[in-house]
Amino acid sequence: MNVFRFLCVLIFGLVHSYGAVIQNYDVEEIKERHRRSVSTDRRSVIRNISPEDRPSCPPGQSSPPNRINSTERLRNLRNEMRIIGIDAYIIPSEDAHQSEYTSPYDQRRKFICGLSGSAGYAIVTMTKAALWTDGRYFLQAEAEMDCNWILMRKGEKDVPSSTEWLTSVLEVKENATVGSYPFFLGSNSWTLYEEELSKNNIKMIKTNEDLVGKIWTTGRPPFPNSPINALPYKFSGRHWHEKIADMHVAMKERNADAMVVNGLDETAWLLNLRASDIPFTPVFFSYVIVDRRKNQTILYIKNHNIKLTSNPTDEATTQKLYEYLNTGTDGSCSGKPGYCVEVREYDPLPVTSKVSSVVEYSERVWISPICSYAFYSLIPKEKLLQENTPISIQKARKNPIERQGMIQSHVRDAVALISFISRLEKEVKAGIRWTELSAADELSKYRGKQKYNRGLSFESISSSGPHGAVIHYSPSNVTDKEITTDEVYLLDSGGQYLDGTTDTTRTFHFGTPTDFQKECYTRMLMGNIDLANVKFMKTSFGPYGRELDILARRHLWNSGLDYRHGTGHGVGMYLGVHEGPAGIGMNRKQPFNDYPIEEGQFFSDEPGYYEDGSFGVRVENVMEVKKVNLKYKFRDSVFLGFETITLVPVEPNLIKYEMLSGDQIDWLNTYHKKVQDTIGPLLINTNREAYDWMELRTRTITRAVSSGPRTFVSLLITFFSFTLYFVL
């Protein structure tokens, strides 16, 4: 029912927002609700919302056509709930690793209620079923869910939080219980549910099984089982055994004896392994335990016996996984000298029992703030160190080889983008039919031809006209729209490469944009440039992403405009296109905006503007954080700045040059010179049309062009004086 998607206009999250931290967002929401509930007894005032409040579910209607019938599924689920004796069951969107994108196997929440959108959680009681989602999915949820479901529109007036609702619907029962499978719910969310519900004597219960999984007996996609490959040293820049040694150092510094690694990009980075268990992110289902005291590292993977012996670890070698990890074919390390990773079967029970035994003899155990409650609950508070892991910190600060790879992969990605867009523009102008979908599909072929490409880093946002204002839009057969010379075309896409992950947005108008479109684009671009151009002193207290965001937002704010998303996210190296722990945005509820910007990190820079029902503009570049040398050196301080590594021309057709400052013009010229110097030689002999397209867009703009009426006058005078001079 994607026809409704483009109508969703209330956007609260980041541009294709960090799924992994949605749980933190919820935590903040719960906290706020809590504050409110302290002041008034919310139970008596919360709105009693029922399925009949939904436009498509008037009284008598139970299952409008074309949607999943949840009646039997709910009946089965309630049966399971009855067996273990719980009164409500929480089904979040996340998998056991709190992943941003989930595999179809893990889409339990979609299975139970029908909503296919990425964000939302369901709660089922013995008589009611409710789904909470945000403004991006209001219309989609309305269209996809049958009438068993109450739709809770988060952020709307009087819509109760999940704890308020649970308190209200369960209050009649003594000693009510709410269950959830502790692998799927993050530790922060769980503890806040627990805290809130306990005030009304409602108890949170860990279920031993995934109840939705248990009833999902037919039509369930298989558990992902993609081959695992090693990432060669020439891409990773550090051997896995060196990384484990680094972990030991970092853990020693914080007196941590063990670390339980729950995030899939963390296990993949640590062991320099990649796979494709999850769409767009080259990871595999796994846990790692780093046990410093026993000098033991354990990797849990599915089908570990087969994986150890059946696949070479890399296309270019015949090395098997057990050879690569210096382990036995049975996964054990016995008799192995030097570094070795023990490999065991990915299965909740053995993992948790191992974690329990490690916790037993350890004094301090490190887990990430983004960690399932399953592990969190095994670690007593006095032994718990829950902070960004050294993996996440070191993963974000790329090493020199990774930095080189990020730069190189962006060069190849730019070649693909420029080649495709130059053709697209020419053909759209020539009247050849292109649509959002066909453009996205064709672009992915261009990317696929580039060296080291391993697919896309996220579903392309290829959006024409009003679709561009839907920040999370991606085209489907239902919504697909032609790209014309009459509307703005916004293209946000990226690739996975063995040596890097890319993420680029460019906005075009292949005809004549309106003055307002140009103004919005230019203000947005001014912010994009100001952020890219900032130099900042490294201090013990920052700066943090929150403190830089205003540079990107300021020029839109100056005229009363805004974009409702953050400005930049971290980018992985052949890993997640969204990567913590740092980000650039002003939403202090997002913890990644409150983390220092450090050398070697990579961020997107992507302010935008969205005019509902009309158009959207955004320019997104990836930038490297680098040391810079400046004119002066204040007390031997270190100054950092950004170096833009995305190398695609910025569309001149949408710029009002007279609005740009001299510094902004200078930045644009320097940037375009770099595009020309770097990408030019790669195109000039192979794709002359693309070269010319690029060359035309990267010519030096004179500062004079930017100076508006004043300089226009001086140009006139110059012209006049020269005329006079020669005529007379």
Next chain:
Amino acid sequence: MNVFRFLCVLIFGLVHSYGAVIQNYDVEEIKERHRRSVSTDRRSVIRNISPEDRPSCPPGQSSPPNRINSTERLRNLRNEMRIIGIDAYIIPSEDAHQSEYTSPYDQRRKFICGLSGSAGYAIVTMTKAALWTDGRYFLQAEAEMDCNWILMRKGEKDVPSSTEWLTSVLEVKENATVGSYPFFLGSNSWTLYEEELSKNNIKMIKTNEDLVGKIWTTGRPPFPNSPINALPYKFSGRHWHEKIADMHVAMKERNADAMVVNGLDETAWLLNLRASDIPFTPVFFSYVIVDRRKNQTILYIKNHNIKLTSNPTDEATTQKLYEYLNTGTDGSCSGKPGYCVEVREYDPLPVTSKVSSVVEYSERVWISPICSYAFYSLIPKEKLLQENTPISIQKARKNPIERQGMIQSHVRDAVALISFISRLEKEVKAGIRWTELSAADELSKYRGKQKYNRGLSFESISSSGPHGAVIHYSPSNVTDKEITTDEVYLLDSGGQYLDGTTDTTRTFHFGTPTDFQKECYTRMLMGNIDLANVKFMKTSFGPYGRELDILARRHLWNSGLDYRHGTGHGVGMYLGVHEGPAGIGMNRKQPFNDYPIEEGQFFSDEPGYYEDGSFGVRVENVMEVKKVNLKYKFRDSVFLGFETITLVPVEPNLIKYEMLSGDQIDWLNTYHKKVQDTIGPLLINTNREAYDWMELRTRTITRAVSSGPRTFVSLLITFFSFTLYFVL
């Protein structure tokens, strides 16, 4: 020994930093130390610092000349410590209200160790005495303390924190105890001492008496006892009984039954009373308890019986304090209809016993984060609400009458400043001798002549040449320096008025500044203007001061320069020149930088640059936060901006106009037009010289002037073309 002061170059705090939050800074420091101490056993590695490490205390030297001899004082203090059985005693700088400025009566830390600087705390054990202070006071402490004292230079390598030091010097003793008088130590500091020391079985002990006060038997200044005056409604804009009703509303919202008010500016604001118990801040020693459940408000003041009846509450009336507060002459409310404030004697014992009894029957008691441990410790955790009080929040958001007063008082203050500086400049240029001190003294006379003036709001920073680089500098007889045409002169000063508090900095060069001085001044000014000119959307998550700071700092950072202080502080209305809860700065350790900027607040905008040993430049204006109307209106958002209310010309002699952007030039022109329009009519007939001085400095600058080489060329061409035209 102020001769050393100007050499202090390591500055960590804010410009004349918020004394009230120094305790929070210490808290953060303790936390950081704690993190470190977790990783290594610091006890074994901390540097063993003794008095002999001090340059002025070589072996054998005990008391160099010209300093307080602390031997007998320490002997007496240790006697007291022995009597109550404690092994160490902590003496902070603060008074019982954690005031920024303290009365001479409260300067215990100075009495015990000799250091007269504003920041630092002393700890005395049975055999050792140590003082911790920051870079501003290293040289001064060295010069003022005798050789009984160890000098702990905070921030220097291997200097132990106070808890590390206590742990190391007390570790030989079983069950060691550290005492402090709980009224002087803030709750945050105390609880962190407690937490840290308890790890080594050292116990914190509340002493029943101020031990230093007990031994300070001779030469102690009297307890302040200034008359209390009511602030008429035409200045306060809200009656005290309305404010108490407002408190009840705010307290009800957070389910608080009672509020214990500890801050002197909070009690003064709540009851619209002013006095002069503390230098520069028109407050009086007092506590207030707002008891919502009993509908009772109690004010504790010193000599309450005399004060109730002896003084009229305002120069213009004969109303007595008891009449004003609708209380009996005995301070009781019995038989009083309507609002009434009970008045009792200011004395620790009755106050604490009253707080205890209020806590007994209340479910929730509100105190400020800046509150003495004395009160904090009386409230059980489950009843404690420790957050910014509604007083501090409403005090910062001025009401319409207060806003008008702030604006008007800044107009009068500008008349005083312009009148004085125009004379100073003329006379310095004419060779008449002016010094830092004589200028500051004369300026205070100019202020004193202004309507409603009630003295200065802080000690003037009048600094010539290298003194300008000492951020907290204020001249004394020892340091006094002539103001000449050869050096930069920085003047940071402010006044207290019945209708407002002012704080203005201007920097001058009465001769020819160097190119570097001009560049620094211009970059600083560009930041000052950019911050003043920002428009920001009001959101549920900010913006906060931390997020705006970079606008002021950016242009200095662009060239590798910085200033080591925050950019802006809140300003009170005839109250503290530094006022919470919000501020503008990037130091996330300072909680006031992490608080929303809201309509009706007033902030200083004061970036600077300081070249050690050479000069300092700073421009400081006070700005009001106001709603603004912009070109567009994004989804009915509210946008805020700043309106500068300080109306003193910016010194053109130090500006490199070609560096300014068009927007910055426009701002400067608009600002100077406002100065001319507002201040001009007040000077033109009374002080023609000052008028001319102002007029010359507020003329419109053409944008062309700002455009540097490019426009210079176009001007040349213009000139050339006209010449050609007329000649030929």
